[in-house]
Amino acid sequence: MSDRLLNGLTLFSAIGSGLIAGIFFAFSVFVMTALARLPSAQGIAAMQSINVVILNPLFGVVFTGTALACAVLAITSYFRWGEAGAIYLLIGSLIYLIGSFLATLMFNVPLNDALAAADPNSANGAELWLHYSSNWTAWNHVRTVASIAALTSFIVAFRQFG
Template identity: 30%
Template structure:
């Protein structure tokens, strides 16, 4: 049981860190880089990214974080005094990660779908309007995802320390 709790926590840290890094990378590099680009370039690039990102590696991190944090919470909760000290930070990590998923589902995915429905960039009559409707809300929501996932990683790291101390 001890090994299972440790493996679940390590998996939770790693998968959550992957997601935090992805959202952070968009916040500090991808979107600021695109901000300097033309409307059609932003639309085309984000349309291509939205297709490319739907792959097994992304799903491994995205769903893997949810599952491994949930597993770590269940295993530490079931341990009672043997893993109880780590329960609260793991529960907090799960809450933060679920909130990031809610932001994704309620803001980023609908914006991605609207961008795709706008059609090929060269055929959009007013690419500036399409970009305006997409970029600002998407960037703000992504920043929230980055913060929430980073907090989740921090809480999981704290849980890992507590686990190592036998709390």
């Protein structure tokens, strides 16, 4: 892979990790707290709407595109192992892929799917909301920290290339 392409993918991964970190940070710091203050039916309905709206092409390009770029960078780091920044490419890529992308698929998405099937006005919905909001938010904290750590690692790698 050329240095120019490597720099571009590293920059894209840094920006993508930063954008995703910002989204996750907002949910961890205030969105979920605000939703938890609402009556459960309203909190469920709001989160159900958010989970539908977030599935759009722009979010998909940033979230999935960053994961794909990280996969390429992880492989590339193996072939450039002795070079400056390679370890940070690998670390940033693995942190994003495991802590952000995989955590989302394994933990947050199944919780979102369960919430999507819930009737916001039912007793089961209210019980599910309590379980959902605490577990979803805990995993979101993991995703937030992972995305920030990946961003940091990509910045260090990018600086070492220079």
